[in-house]
Amino acid sequence: MASKDLKTQKLSTSKDLPPLAISTTILLMNPEMNSKFDIYQTYRKILQDEEMSPPLAAILSLSELMVESNAGTMFELVKELNDGAEELKKHTTNSISLNAGCELFIAFVTLFPHESDSFAGLKTELIKQGQKYAREAISYRNKIAELMLDFIKDDSVILTHSCSRVVIKALLHAHKTKRISVYVTEARPRGLGVKTYEALTAVGIPCTVVLDSAVAYVMDKVDFVLVGSEAVVESGGLINAVGSNQMAIIAKAAHKPFYALAESYKFHRLFPLSQYDLPTHNPSILSFPSLPPRSSVTQPTGAGVFPQLTKDEVNGTPSISSSSLKQRAMSSEQLAKNPDVDYTRPDLISLVFSDVGILTPEAISQYLVAMFAG
Incomplete structure (x- = not known):
């Protein structure tokens, strides 16, 4: 505003x-x-x-x-x-x-x-x-979707991350006039990529959910990466759902454009230099737990040391049983030690699409100065 x-x-x-x-x-x-x-x-x-x-x-x-x-x-x-x-x-x-x-x-x-x-x-x-x-x-998303339309060609294959209102709006708008296919990350731990999948497939957009760990695997198949934002900061960098940064790094290495969509009310006067400068970071994130003295630790023996393996019914290769996976799911305490968002450097971002126009990361800082100077 x-x-x-x-x-x-x-x-x-x-x-x-x-x-x-x-x-x-x-x-x-x-x-x-x-x-x-x-x-x-x-x-x-x-x-x-x-x-x-x-x-x-x-x-x-x-x-x-x-x-x-x-x-x-x-x-x-x-x-x-x-x-x-x-x-x-x-x-x-x-x-x-x-x-x-x-x-x-x-x-x-x-x-x-x-x-x-x-x-x-x-x-x-x-x-x-x-x-x-x-x-x-609320109508700013429509403006951004219209700006994005010229960058989406027929038969485009797009990779997106988690669930963003403005990204979904842009993809639904493009679907009206163009053929597109979408890969969306699962976005652990909340799994919001599935919500995006449901919204896109409901209108007939071909969509596939991919594992967060399969981003590099799928990158060669896509034309560009399209993500939303929690905030766009003064450096021109992006704060978004955790995993966005690694997607940008992989896209850069694969020479694929990395586009961010952000309403102007998400422009924020922050200037982080790393992940650890974010307001959400605290000492408990990615910290190591305190362990009891070595003498008091009971060493596991036998089958309990490894997950229980079963034979895959399709190709006969070993796989972890569903019961073992359930037992080894991350606890709430382990999840709490992981970040919700991460910071993507401006040199990894191709363009930022906003209701105030299509901006380079370098132009974000100038716009923020003008916005808060009155």
Whole structure:
């Protein structure tokens, strides 16, 4: 949400507002209706709408917070918004995209021209503009899908990762006029690639789910890689579901384009230099567990040392039995030691497709400076 875009938007009438916005308008007229405002519960409620991404849900949640605010000055209002943003981040393990939305909305509030006669009137207008932006920003995916269309040729074979709303929108849009086939990674541990598979096959797009470990194997078959984003940062790099970085590295080695799709509300003022500079990183990620003294460890013997092997019914080769696989599935503690997202360097990214245009990674930094400078 570039602040200059919001400055030019006209106020919406109540008949144009979605249910959430209507409820906010009612609360504005009757503040005693919701004396115990919980911003995190509001955020979770908004996210129940599958069209809502975390940054937009954060913007709407902060708009609701402004309804409940008793601030009498801009300084007090901005402090309450910052406190609300911190409360949201405190309850979220991966707060990167959420924080992008919070940062954007707070910058907008700070830079908004004070044309109202009263501070109460200013707050009312800020709330309406925030709601209007969130409502209109959902259509950004359509703009990106249209921009991407010229880069998708007939009979293209595309590799994508995990599940991204904007990527699915782009692929469905391309399917209307072109023949495409899609490989999608399983995206462990949540397995969201299967959700993408279901969305694409439902409309007749040939799609195959591949193992995360088979990305290099399939890369020679594809024309380009297409991924979504949690955030695009000042360096021009990409933060996305873990596994995106290794896909970009393999694509670079195979001389295949690596395209990222990102709505402008996911542009974030971060400048990570490595995976360990991400806000989501903490000492427990990829840490080694504490082991008991060697003398107290019981050494396993016999068949328990190795997984139980069975003969594959098709070709007679040894394979691990399903019961053994189930016993050796990663525990929740082991999963918790793995990252949810990773960072892809800008030199690995070919282009970033956004509602503000097709950008090189180098152009991202310039756009971010302009966005937050007002």
